[in-house]
Amino acid sequence: MHVTGxxxxxxxxxxxxxxxxxxxPGLWSIPxxxxxxPLRYVLVYAxxxxxxxxxxxxxxxxxxxxxxxxxxxxVAGATVTDVRAVVVTHIHPDHYGLAGRxxxxxxxxxxxxxxxAALLVGRYVEADQMVASMxxxxxxxxxxxxxxxxxxxxxxxxxxxVRMAPPDRLIxxxxxxxxxxxxxxxxxxxxxxxxxxxxxxxxxxxxLSGDHVLPRISPNISVHSQQIVNPLADYxxxxxxxxxxxxxxxxxxxEWRFSGLADRVVELRAHHRARLDxxxxxxxxxxxxxxxxxxxxxxxxxxxxxxxxxxRAASGETLAHxxxxxxxxEVVRTPGRPALFExxxxxxxx
Numbered sequence: 032m033h034v035t036g037x038x039x040x041x042x043x044x045x046x047x048x049x050x051x052x053x054x055x056p057g058l059w060s061i062p063x064x065x066x067x068x069p070l071r072y073v074l075v076y077a078x079x080x081x082x083x084x085x086x087x088x089x090x091x092x093x094x095x096x097x098x099x100x101x102x103x104x105x106v107a108g109a110t111v112t113d114v115r116a117v118v119v120t121h122i123h124p125d126h127y128g129l130a131g132r133x134x135x136x137x138x139x140x141x142x143x144x145x146x147x148a149a150l151l152v153g154r155y156v157e158a159d160q161m162v163a164s165m166x167x168x169x170x171x172x173x174x175x176x177x178x179x180x181x182x183x184x185x186x187x188x189x190x191x192x193v194r195m196a197p198p199d200r201l202i203x204x205x206x207x208x209x210x211x212x213x214x215x216x217x218x219x220x221x222x223x224x225x226x227x228x229x230x231x232x233x234x235x236x237x238x239l240s241g242d243h244v245l246p247r248i249s250p251n252i253s254v255h256s257q258q259i260v261n262p263l264a265d266y267x268x269x270x271x272x273x274x275x276x277x278x279x280x281x282x283x284x285x286e287w288r289f290s291g292l293a294d295r296v297v298e299l300r301a302h303h304r305a306r307l308d309x310x311x312x313x314x315x316x317x318x319x320x321x322x323x324x325x326x327x328x329x330x331x332x333x334x335x336x337x338x339x340x341x342x343r344a345a346s347g348e349t350l351a352h353x354x355x356x357x358x359x360x361e362v363v364r365t366p367g368r369p370a371l372f373e374x375x376x377x378x379x380x381x
Contacts, residue, residue: 114137142199311374
């Protein structure tokens, strides 16, 4: 893998916002800041059209983000009223949050995959059931009772960064998005969210990867009260959808642009294989809850003292790995509150 967004990488190392850049003729990268997040910013992509601009993602709904988006469009020679479409990779607040405000200002249409669109009301409007289901999931996972309420409600703290905006169009897998002058083909890549989309341009040999493939970190893949089946299996399978694309450069939703997509996919698979092996090794000592395992695993920053949202994300990610191991017959679960996980064949693990 090779860093192509050198200004973005230099800005990251300097802990400053990267510049607005025209990364291809008519294609602009606009960094939009994220409040109190280790990711720092989301990269919004503005595409010049015959009659205006299309956006891929939009940023959080905060005054600072709105100003940064407007400033970035100004560098590209436009205003928000020139936006004709907001194509959203997925429904997390840093990508979807400002889409509604952009539509209010410009009458742009909003596009989203049906699997994510189906979750909007339950996540951002009538969220009581989601919090109740998350509380139940955390109890089953063994999260201590004194931590569970904060973890279950942690997403409510960022719900204010989203202006609820039902999509005008549903974008299906393999659909060519209606942005005249561009051949962006939607690639459904579930895992980080059920309806995550990447967008591939064969003529420009580019992949706008959202959060599916990032250059430095692995995206959070969690069992969630809205994503409860086997998200890690979905993610690993959907990596193969993009692995061998004709692609000279990847334009991710965070961090910096890079080349070497296939190499990065190999690294991501290796990361998850190492995490699966780490869990199997931890289970050699006997049955454990998901939360007990979470506290024993290696994380990029200490779990103790992290925000409730990051702790919940860690628990959900551990559970996603356990569910995958369970589906492969390597781990068995004893149902309960909490559930216990153990090796299916302890004697066979050398």
